[in-house]
Amino acid sequence: MTTPESPEPERTGPSRRRFLLGGALAGTAGAAALGIGGALSASADGGRTPGGPGHGGHGSAHGGGVHGPMFRAGSTVDHEANGFHPTELLRDFDYGTTSRMADGRILREWDVYATDEEIEIAPGATFPAWTFNSRVPGPTLRCTEGDLLRVRFHNGSEHPHTMHFHGIHPAEMDGIPGVGAGVIEPGASTVYEFDAEPFGLHLYHCHVGPLAEHIARGMYGTFIVDPKQGRADADELVMVMHGYNTTFDGEGNQLYAVNGIPFHYMHEPVKVRRNELVRIYLVNTLEFDPINSFHLHGNFFEYYPTGTRLEPTEFTDTIVQGQGQRGICEVRFKHPGQYMFHAHKTEFAELGWMGMFEVTE
Amino acid sequence: MTTTSNTLRTWAPALGVVALIALTLTALAVLGGRTLPDRTGPPVEELAVERTHLTQGEITLTVRNTGADPVRVAQVFVNDAYVDFAGGDAAIDRLDTETLRLNYPWQAEQPYHVSILTATGAVIEHEIDAAVTTPQADGGFFALMILLGTYVGIIPVVLGMLFLPTLRRIGTRGVRVLLAVTVGLLAFLAIDATLEGFELAEKAGGAFGGTALVVLGALLAFLALSALDHRLSRGRTEKNGLRLALLISIGVGLHNLGEGLAIGAAYAVGELALGVTLVVGFAIHNTTEGLAIVSPLTQRRRPGIGTLLGLGVIAGAPAILGAVIGGTVTNTELSSFLLGIGVGAIAQVIVQLVPAVRDKAGRLLDPATVGGATAGLLAMYLTGLLVTA
Numbered sequence: 010m011t012t013p014e015s016p017e018p019e020r021t022g023p024s025r026r027r028f029l030l031g032g033a034l035a036g037t038a039g040a041a042a043l044g045i046g047g048a049l050s051a052s053a054d055g056g057r058t059p060g061g062p063g064h065g066g067h068g069s070a071h072g073g074g075v076h077g078p079m080f081r082a083g084s085t086v087d088h089e090a091n092g093f094h095p096t097e098l099l100r101d102f103d104y105g106t107t108s109r110m111a112d113g114r115i116l117r118e119w120d121v122y123a124t125d126e127e128i129e130i131a132p133g134a135t136f137p138a139w140t141f142n143s144r145v146p147g148p149t150l151r152c153t154e155g156d157l158l159r160v161r162f163h164n165g166s167e168h169p170h171t172m173h174f175h176g177i178h179p180a181e182m183d184g185i186p187g188v189g190a191g192v193i194e195p196g197a198s199t200v201y202e203f204d205a206e207p208f209g210l211h212l213y214h215c216h217v218g219p220l221a222e223h224i225a226r227g228m229y230g231t232f233i234v235d236p237k238q239g240r241a242d243a244d245e246l247v248m249v250m251h252g253y254n255t256t257f258d259g260e261g262n263q264l265y266a267v268n269g270i271p272f273h274y275m276h277e278p279v280k281v282r283r284n285e286l287v288r289i290y291l292v293n294t295l296e297f298d299p300i301n302s303f304h305l306h307g308n309f310f311e312y313y314p315t316g317t318r319l320e321p322t323e324f325t326d327t328i329v330q331g332q333g334q335r336g337i338c339e340v341r342f343k344h345p346g347q348y349m350f351h352a353h354k355t356e357f358a359e360l361g362w363m364g365m366f367e368v369t370e
Numbered sequence: 371m372t373t374t375s376n377t378l379r380t381w382a383p384a385l386g387v388v389a390l391i392a393l394t395l396t397a398l399a400v401l402g403g404r405t406l407p408d409r410t411g412p413p414v415e416e417l418a419v420e421r422t423h424l425t426q427g428e429i430t431l432t433v434r435n436t437g438a439d440p441v442r443v444a445q446v447f448v449n450d451a452y453v454d455f456a457g458g459d460a461a462i463d464r465l466d467t468e469t470l471r472l473n474y475p476w477q478a479e480q481p482y483h484v485s486i487l488t489a490t491g492a493v494i495e496h497e498i499d500a501a502v503t504t505p506q507a508d509g510g511f512f513a514l515m516i517l518l519g520t521y522v523g524i525i526p527v528v529l530g531m532l533f534l535p536t537l538r539r540i541g542t543r544g545v546r547v548l549l550a551v552t553v554g555l556l557a558f559l560a561i562d563a564t565l566e567g568f569e570l571a572e573k574a575g576g577a578f579g580g581t582a583l584v585v586l587g588a589l590l591a592f593l594a595l596s597a598l599d600h601r602l603s604r605g606r607t608e609k610n611g612l613r614l615a616l617l618i619s620i621g622v623g624l625h626n627l628g629e630g631l632a633i634g635a636a637y638a639v640g641e642l643a644l645g646v647t648l649v650v651g652f653a654i655h656n657t658t659e660g661l662a663i664v665s666p667l668t669q670r671r672r673p674g675i676g677t678l679l680g681l682g683v684i685a686g687a688p689a690i691l692g693a694v695i696g697g698t699v700t701n702t703e704l705s706s707f708l709l710g711i712g713v714g715a716i717a718q719v720i721v722q723l724v725p726a727v728r729d730k731a732g733r734l735l736d737p738a739t740v741g742g743a744t745a746g747l748l749a750m751y752l753t754g755l756l757v758t759a
Contacts, residue, residue, distance in 0.1 A: 072454065073453075073454040073473050074427055074454070074473045074474065074475055075427075075475045078447075078451040078452045078453065079452060079453070079454050080445050080452055080454075081445060081446075081454060081455055081456075082454045084445075130491075131444060131445050131487065132444065132445065133442065133443075133444030133445065133489055134444035134445060134487055134488070134489055134490075134491055135489060135490065135491065136491055253491075255487065255491025255492070255493070256491060256492060256493050257491075263447075263485075263487060263491070263493055264487075271452075272452070356450045356451075359447075359450060359451030359452065360447065360450055360451065360452060361452065
């Protein structure tokens with residue numbers, strides 16, 4: 010068995026990232042991602058140690074034999090070398106830099122960088138990813154309905170890319186080949202500018218062909234447009250469901266994950282408080298498999314498809330999303346303890362798409 | 371003194387050439403590699419699973435790197451679920467082996483698909499057709515293998531040899547036909563074993579030569595038996611019936627070694643249908659081998675019962691050894707090599723037999739001998755259909 014040729018013969022993720030982001034392109038988001046990686050280095054290798062006194066060492070006991078799927082015991086991904094950490098991505102919202110325009114509207118601006126990265130996606134296995142801001146998934150860009158958005162996109166990858174946003178915008182801002190700025194070649198930049206509408210939970214991704222490959226290599230991220238009146242206070246989380254087709258055969262994925270690293274939240278459960286409202290921005294960017302799903306143990310959640318209405322459509326514990334579908338889940342945990350969440354397509358779960366909530370007082 | 375200087379004169383240039391070759395190779399190794407560009411393609415990662423050992427809750431794979439580049443095992447999944455496993459922490463170099471112990475609650479008789487994810491994201495796959503607890507190599511196992519080998523090897527061969535008194539009454543022409551039958555029998559065995567050896571070798575990944583191993587085994591066995599024949603016949607020109615019978619026994623024995631291997635290997639993975647079909651099928655099939663062994667003994671004075679039994683054991687007992695090896699080692703490359711040895715041995719025996727098939731005028735293929743050889747081929751083919759392993 011072989012893998013198709015890697016675009017990056019070198020395996021020096023962090024140094025390459027610094028090179029690409031260095032100098033004039035001192036990208037705020039990219040640098041922030043690096044900073045996060047550095048700050049979390051202490052916990053990177055301790056993924057399987059019990060999280061806290063609350064769960065008596067239970068945190069490391071998941072998986073193995075009849076206890077379920079897992080990676081080789083004791084093996085973890087080097088998040089520091091990757092430059093991003095799934096636990097941090099959960100609550101990492103990038104609001105950009107804002108200024109008020111003459112008409113009183115908010116102008117919100119971001120710099121987003123496309124880069125090629127060698128990412129350790131499972132302990133010991135690397136993947137030649139194409140990324141936005143050196144992370145998979147890309148940054149969660151968040152704004153408020155009615156803002157004027159200006160996304161300066163810089164292609165530091167060796168491959169042509171675009172940023173295609175879901176939302177309502179003029180055709181020339183659609184980020185597809187042949188329209189507007191069209192394909193952004195390596196080393197080139199462009200600006201996507203449009204109004205933030207409609208409110209809801211959206212996504213963005215590269216739209217260069219072959220499309221499935223450009224997306225599956227890691228070029229996707231969450232795009233949240235908050236309603237003007239806002240939503241109720243909550244502990245807000247982003248979960249992007251995706252996969253890695255490590256063999257590049259275009260026939261399914263060898264690894265499935267939320268927020269970059271398979272099984273990560275089995276080692277480091279998502280910590281939430283009992284009775285607090287938890288809002289999950291759930292996005293499906295999985296390629297090659299037609300559907301994905303989300304199932305929560307020991308609880309039910311209100312579901313807002315695409316987040317474009319303020320009233321939920323369903324009270325459930327399992328939802329299904331097709332490619333590009335997304336929705337908001339709102340839940341309160343009544344009891345403390347550990348609750349699993351995973352794709353109810355259990356094949357995906359056992360190939361990495363599973364995790365734990367840890368509910369404390 | 372003259373001899374010494376002659377020897378020196380003969381060998382000195384050869385030594386010089388060897389030294390020059392060594393020097394050039396060293397220079398090439400040090401400098402030559404740098405004159406060529408790197409490979410443009412991705413690394414060639416190959417692992418061949420040489421042994422699958424199943425115990426309750428655990429699947430143990432012995433893998434060998436049969437590719438060009440080192441292989442680093444990152445993770446393993448079984449039937450689309452990642453599993454905890456031990457072993458394979460370091461990269462496996464070319465031709466090295468490594469043992470992977472997978473913690474997986476497999477169920478008896480179900481198929482499993484093991485996928486090894488390498489450090490580069492490549493997936494190396496291995497099928498377990500039907501999971502069965504691998505037999506422990508304990509006393510009971512060895513007793514069973516000995517019993518199987520005796521059933522399929524020794525007993526049928528000795529039974530076949532019981533035809534000897536009948537054969538002694540059929541006259542010169544009858545003996546020629548009979549030897550032709552034997553040639554047909556053996557030719558079929560050789561063809562059958564060659565095909566089986568090639569099939570096995572292709573499964574093995576080819577790190578040690580693949581199908582070339584079968585050919586190598588055959589040639590080595592042929593040469594070795596030729597040398598043995600030469601030594602046995604030293605000082606005697608006429609064909610000795612007993613010597614021929616011994617050579618046939620050895621050839622058939624080496625063939626039965628391969629047959630035992632197949633039986634042992636099939637038993638180890640739970641594929642062997644033990645029982646009446648196996649025993650009776652092999653008995654009928656291998657009885658013809660006994661016939662082949664005694665066919666050169668018709669013109670000699672009656673051989674002793676001890677001699678006959680000895681010949682039977684030489685021909686049949688290797689089946690026991692083969693069954694034990696097949697049931698415990700299950701190395702496909704070794705198996706294909708041993709099958710090749712059986713082929714070479716049989717080919718050598720055929721060469722030995724052919725002169726005795728000729729009539730007084732030196733003709734080989736008259737209607738009688740052609741009929742005999744055909745009968746031999748068909749007999750092996752038809753009785754082979756009765757064998758299930």
